[in-house]
């Protein structure tokens with residue numbers, strides 16, 4: 001597959017075919033994304049919950065994120081490699097955002113960063129774009145703000161909330177974001193915001209009218225046993241296969257059928273064995 005460039009994502013011709021994005025958190029998932037026409041691999045901070053067992057994304061540190069970014073980078077070829085900036089690493093000030101984003105590039109080996117927030121972080125987006133770090137914005141449901149949002153709730157359902165989101169999308173495009181993730185908003189609003197922008201939108205629970213879709217790896221392959229939001233579809237049932245494998249292995253060891261010395265063992269010349277004895 002051809003390397004995804006910002007120019008290709010922005011080209012009107014490309015926007016006719018939906019953009020595919022998937023999260024990855026380690027080398028094997030990065031390889032799997034690169035083996036298929038996935039346009040964008042995202043090291044989402046969902047990493048905190050689905051891989052590290054934290055109760056929310058706000059617990060993730062920059063160092064933890066960088067460790068996983070490097071592993072994903074080693075397995076990424078054609079997809080554009082973007083990673084979430086963890087909670088607390090960009091919002092405090094524009095200079096914090098610049099310092100953290102440079103670490104994401106230098107130590108995480110990513111090609112661009114994603115930031116959650118609306119007009120209030122437009123200045124940060126502008127500063128990063130200006131120094132040559134591509135920024136993907138993220139509006140709608142913002143998991144890093146689940147406490148202040150009173151939980152993981154659909155956004156943009158009232159006229160007031162919808163216009164706040166539209167204003168935010170315009171401000172972020174204006175600030176130089178190359179794309180915007182729209183999370184958990186009504187499908188009509190997802191399509192409307194997409195029409196109003198020149199940059200592509202990537203939806204997760206934003207309906208089919210966005211320029212592309214993104215899903216969390218573990219939701220997509222069905223390994224995650226936690227809460228399943230309405231917008232998730234399991235395209236595989238890896239959890240079932242894992243259960244089959246683990247119970248099969250445990251049973252075979254317990255009942256002595258694994259390993260089979262003829263199939264899974266190494267032999268030794270009888271004469272050498274005699275000498276040894």
Ligand code: KIV
Pocket residue numbers: 023043044045046047084181204214215216
């Ligand atoms: O952290 C994440 O996985 C994300 C995507 C769902 C957009 O932000």
Ligand code: NA
Pocket residue numbers: 044045046084143
């Ligand atoms: Na995220």
